[in-house]
Structure formats: C-alpha cells, structure tokens
Amino acid sequence: MAKKVLVLPGDGIGQEITAEAVKVLNWAIQNGADITLEEGLIGGTAYDATGTPLPAETITQAKAAQAVLLGAVGGTKWEPLDISVRPEKGLLGIRKALDLYCNLRPAAVYPQLADASTLKKEVVAGIDIMVVRELSSGIYFGQPRGVEDLGDGRKKGFNTLVYTTDEIERIARKAFEAARKRSNRVCSVDKANVLESTELWREVVSDLHKREYADVELSHMYVDNAAMQLIRNPRQFDVIVTTNMFGDILSDAASMLTGSIGMLPSASLGDQFALYEPIHGSAPDIAGKGIANPLATILSVAMMLRYSLELPQLADGVEAAVVTVLDQGLRTADIMQPGMTQVGTAQMGDAVLAALNNA
Numbered sequence: 281m282a283k284k285v286l287v288l289p290g291d292g293i294g295q296e297i298t299a300e301a302v303k304v305l306n307w308a309i310q311n312g313a314d315i316t317l318e319e320g321l322i323g324g325t326a327y328d329a330t331g332t333p334l335p336a337e338t339i340t341q342a343k344a345a346q347a348v349l350l351g352a353v354g355g356t357k358w359e360p361l362d363i364s365v366r367p368e369k370g371l372l373g374i375r376k377a378l379d380l381y382c383n384l385r386p387a388a389v390y391p392q393l394a395d396a397s398t399l400k401k402e403v404v405a406g407i408d409i410m411v412v413r414e415l416s417s418g419i420y421f422g423q424p425r426g427v428e429d430l431g432d433g434r435k436k437g438f439n440t441l442v443y444t445t446d447e448i449e450r451i452a453r454k455a456f457e458a459a460r461k462r463s464n465r466v467c468s469v470d471k472a473n474v475l476e477s478t479e480l481w482r483e484v485v486s487d488l489h490k491r492e493y494a495d496v497e498l499s500h501m502y503v504d505n506a507a508m509q510l511i512r513n514p515r516q517f518d519v520i521v522t523t524n525m526f527g528d529i530l531s532d533a534a535s536m537l538t539g540s541i542g543m544l545p546s547a548s549l550g551d552q553f554a555l556y557e558p559i560h561g562s563a564p565d566i567a568g569k570g571i572a573n574p575l576a577t578i579l580s581v582a583m584m585l586r587y588s589l590e591l592p593q594l595a596d597g598v599e600a601a602v603v604t605v606l607d608q609g610l611r612t613a614d615i616m617q618p619g620m621t622q623v624g625t626a627q628m629g630d631a632v633l634a635a636l637n638n639a
C-alpha cells in the first residue's frame with residue numbers, strides 16, 4: 281500500500297515554498313516513490329479556518345502518514361492573538377504530539393555560494409556542520425509559564441527551562457550516532473555555568489559519552505562563546521548538540537555561513553514519526569511576493585526521501601539537482617551575487633524540476 285506524505289503549507293511563504301517542494305515530491309512519485317500526498321492545516325491558516333492553530337484532524341493525518349512536510353507558521357496578522365492560540369503554538373503542538381525530540385539542522389556551504397556569505401570566503405568554504413537540537417522539551421515547553429498580574433501595576437512574565445535525564449540522554453545519543461557517521465566530533469553547547477538544568481545537561485552528556493561513546497571526541501562550550509566561535513572559526517565544529525532554544529538560535533546563525541537562511545533544511549525526528557521543515561519562518565516581509573528561496577524546503581524533501589522513505593537514490597538526485605541549478609547561476613534574491621541570474625520562487629522550483637528530469 282502506498283505510504284502517505286502529509287503536506288502542511290502553513291502561513292506566509294510557507295504556502296509558496298511548499299508548492300515548489302510538492303513539484304519535487306511529484307517527480308519522486310513519477311520515479312518510483314510509492315507515496316500519496318495529502319494536505320492539512322496548521323498555524324494561522326488553521327486558526328482562521330477552524331479556530332485553533334492545530335486541529336485534531338491534523339494530528340490524526342500526521343499520525344497516519346509516513347512523513348510530514350511543513351512550510352512555516354506565523355505572521356503579523358496573528359500577532360494580536362494570545363500566545364496560547366498563536367500559529368507558533370500549532371508548530372510546538374505538533375512537535376510535542378509526535379514526540380519529535382531530535383531536530384537535525386545541517387548547515388553545509390555550497391562552493392557556488394561561498395561568496396554569498398557575509399563572512400570571508402576562506403572562513404566559510406567547505407563548512408559542513410550538523411546542529412542536533414533538542415526539540416520537544418526545554419524552555420519552549422517548561423511549566424510554569426505565563427504572565428501574572430502582581431497587583432501593584434506591575435506584571436511578571438516567566439518561563440521555565442526543564443530537562444530530565446532521559447530527555448538529555450536520548451538527544452545526546454542521536455548526536456553521538458550522527459558524529460560516528462561524520463568526522464567523529466561532538467560539541468555539546470550549554471550554559472552550565474549559570475543554569476542548573478544545563479549543568480545536568482553537561483553531566484548526562486558526559487556520562488553517556490564515558491559509558492558508550494568514548495571513541496567520539498567530545499567537547500563542551502558555553503552558548504555565548506559558541507555563538508562567537510561559529511562566526512570566528514566555524515570549521516572547528518562538526519556535530520553540535522544543544523537545547524531547544526540554543527539550537528534554534530545557533531542554527532539561524534549557522535545558516536548565514538551558507539549564504540542564507542533560505543538554504544537550510546531540517547528533519548524533526550522521533551522514534552515513531554518524522555516531520556521535515558526548512559529552518560526559517562513564514563517571512564512576512566517577503567510573503568506573497570514570489571521571491572522566497574524554496575531550496576531549504578526542497579532539500580528538506582531530500583532528507584525525507586533519505587530518512588523516512590528510504591529512497592537514497594532519489595534523495596541524491598534532488599541534492600544533485602540543487603547543485604545543478606546553482607551551477608547554472610540561478611539565484612533567488614537572498615543568495616543573489618553579481619553576474620548571476622535572479623529568479624523567483626516558482627522559477628527556482630521549475631529549474632530544480634528541469635534538472636531532475638534532465639539528469
């Protein structure tokens with residue numbers, strides 16, 4: 281029986297970039313992938329249609345699917361809403377409901393784009409970093425949280441950073457396993473000098489390393505230093521494992537080594553379910569203009585073909601097609617360089633499709 285892939289376009293550029301990724305999924309179907317595509321609602325679009333950013337139907341659809349492809353959620357239109365029903369809550373909700381605790385965010389610099397980075401070419405050339413971000417716990421989920429009236433004209437806003445030993449151990453294990461397939465180095469990033477929750481993080485990562493992964497080189501770094509080192513000398517990193525919020529921030533920073541946040545795909549994995557998504561948001565500043573870079577989402581489809589659909593040859597084909605369009609000099613606005621040809625979102629998607637069909 282054909283496997284289902286659920287597509288959740290979401291909001292803003294989410295709609296535009298998933299349309300291009302769907303072209304690639306249809307190409308995969310024509311080339312032997314035994315999948316059927318289904319569409320669902322999430323985020324602000326879901327809120328407008330149903331009154332909630334994460335309808336129960338979406339969770340049912342996701343649990344019945346082999347993999348989910350998500351565009352992005354959020355936007356200025358929904359910012360007056362209470363945080364408990366904001367589009368972003370839909371994304372956090374689906375990650376929790378599917379127990380997607382491991383977010384793999386590869387930041388690899390394409391040689392064709394080494395000049396597109398705001399950093400010097402010699403600093404970024406050849407960079408290939410894997411950020412392994414804990415995704416279903418930490419400060420985005422911890423209780424208590426909220427805003428309380430202090431009764432004297434002041435209010436108190438608070439969130440809680442919580443990690444348990446099992447949550448830390450399972451993400452650290454993913455990082456060590458990833459490192460063994462790469463250059464065998466893990467840097468665990470925390471703030472163990474001031475946060476007890478990440479003091480525990482460091483202890484659990486170190487214990488697991490000693491017990492089961494002593495062959496992997498492990499280092500620890502405080503997050504403030506890590507942010508600086510990523511820009512100063514990114515080559516020192518291979519696998520970075522870190523908490524939900526630190527990974528969110530560090531991967532956006534790492535994306536600029538590659539030229540643009542529009543280049544970074546991701547896989548959000550649990551033990552049962554998987555969701556694939558670009559690392560960026562709904563980009564309200566460019567939504568509807570047809571200029572967003574769809575390559576992060578198309579590369580997320582490649583990750584889906586590799587990890588969930590077990591079609592590595594098709595995944596290789598998609599990654600090669602991205603290289604072809606970059607070799608052809610095609611660039612969306614965010615990665616535009618002198619002498620190259622500027623294209624819009626749909627033109628870039630069509631060019632990837634043409635490269636796939638001509639390969």
Ligand SMILES: NC(=O)C1=CN([C@@H]2O[C@H](COP(=O)(O)OP(=O)(O)OC[C@H]3O[C@@H](n4cnc5c(N)ncnc54)[C@H](O)[C@@H]3O)[C@@H](O)[C@H]2O)C=CC1
Nearest residue numbers: 352353354355368542560561562563564565566572573614
């Ligand atoms: N995974 C998700 O759905 C995420 C959603 N968000 C939500 O998205 C909304 C906007 O958030 P921002 O902080 O502006 O972050 P953002 O990632 O949407 O945009 C940041 C900057 O990067 C640019 N950008 C992002 N993706 C691009 C692409 N594919 N091509 C070219 N340029 C691109 C945008 O134009 C903007 O200038 C908010 O509502 C936020 O909560 C933010 C991050 C992740």
Ligand SMILES: CC(C)CC(=O)C(=O)O
Nearest residue numbers: 368369371372528559560
């Ligand atoms: C929008 C948030 C829920 C998360 C985020 O920024 C991300 O996962 O990159």
Ligand SMILES: [Mg+2]
Nearest residue numbers: 528529532559
């Ligand atoms: Mg983010």
